[in-house]
Amino acid sequence: MDFSLIGHKIREVRTHLGLSQKEVCEGICSQAQISKIEKGEVYPSAPTLYQITKRLGLDLNYFFESGLSQRQDYAEEVKKQLAAARRNKNYEDVKEIVKSEMNNPIFTSSKENQQLLLWNKGVYEYSLDRNPELALETLQKALSLSHSNDNVWTEDELAIIMSIGVIYMDEKCIPEAIETFKRAKRYMNNRLNLKDWTLIPRLHFNLSKALTKAELYEKSIACCEEAIEWLIKRDYMYLLGELSYNMGYNYELMKLFEKAIYYYERSLFIFEVQKYLHHIDYIKNRIDALKEN
Template sequence: MRYKMDFSLIGQKIREVRMHLGLSQKEVCDGICSQAQISKIEKGEVYPSAPTLYLITKRLGLDLNYFFEKGITQRQDYVEEVKKQLAAARRNTNYQDVREIVKSEINNPIFTSSKENFQLLLWNKGVYEYTLEKKPEKALKTLHEALSLSHSNDNVWTENELAIIMSIGVIYMDENQIDEAIETLKKAKRYVNNRLNLEDKTIIPRLHFNLSKALYKAELFEESIACCKEAIEWLIKQDYMYLLGEIYYNMGYNYELMRLAEKAIYYYERSILIFELQNRLEHIDYIKNKIAALKEN
């Protein structure tokens, strides 16, 4: 699926100003692009590259923002739609779609002209480089590049930056670089705690889920359990169930690893209850088998 924005309003603006100044298309495009190209831009058939649009604005004696006065809302709506498509693809682990969306937008001026928008693409690029291409070093390089686009103050972290840090931590964990994973995810947790509010509520359960997982891999069971309890308390307070079943499962798995079968069974059963309420039946048989095995022993 490809995503295109209607740049006809910008093309119309160019034509209006050009006509008002009494300039021909040839006079406007001289040394910038072909006359055929500017004709297509004015008709809304193609959108100009960021450098081309910049040079056209200078030729017409205007500021670049002039052309976006009418188009800015549509531009932001378009970015939000792409963001939603990427989030849905990640949530469904459809990383082929993530790659397709990123590749279709990577040269789009809406994204290349904004650090925040381009950062969004680079973050998702790093995600598919790891999940699809199995290239952890390349993915980490891309994610660190994405982070460097905006970050300048260690006391202030955007939600995009927090999501990128978490992705870095997850890669470390999956590559069995557990110390690096714990350090990275704990850093993200400190930054989350410093924020007064979060637009994306999934950040907190995702962070606690992954940190608790890294901690039990390091055999830091009590710390992992504390991390899970903190997440459960927050989720219940927020009346929010995202990853609640997985976090209850992590609790049970910690107790299983500690050879505390009764407690492990208790939290496994709670995770089953949540998955049943969410109609996520694919997890239930696996957990029931674990419970049966614990009861036999």
């Protein structure tokens, strides 16, 4: 998307209305930020763009009248912002983005885009509002928007199923969580290719945690090993440290302390390479405690 064009249009309308940057951005963003947006130097977040358009008395369609591709680019940008917010556990941001886009024609006119918003709505209803029943209802509604064939599942549908499994796991409904993750794994195995390859290690990691909670330690370890082998073959490090740590945790619960220390130390090395500093002290303390036994 050409964000310099959006910035140019914001400046054009603002000056036409005789408004200063300060008047437009008040309560929305800093004056420095709107200056950068108008110059095309930064991407406006979805909520920021939505609020600016309302302040200027515009409809979001004004920025996308040049064609379908820009609408698709805008939806993709919102999707990226939601993914980043979920990854960083900024569920307030998720909620703000979803609410700002609910009445946006770019989203209301597309089932795929509606599903994206409903999925993220379910995420914040659980993670922020702590309402598991409503979150599960919303996620099931998101699935029903697009799904019609049990042999074919989109990547977004698989991600939604995984979100359902995480809620079951966190709510201590472990058999339901395991079955949900296994279901997603069966569907994933039927796909010839995946655009979002992170789905595979994410699914294995969550399934392994659910198996650990069910005290199925050897199955959890096997699940981690399968994911690690898949990652190593492709030279990927995503979740490699977390999977190694979970193997160590399973071995610790099985009282196989030497193996637990080995996998904890492997996870520690990976986290140090990745500079995931918030994990390091915790794992070092766990290793020291085991060595004292």
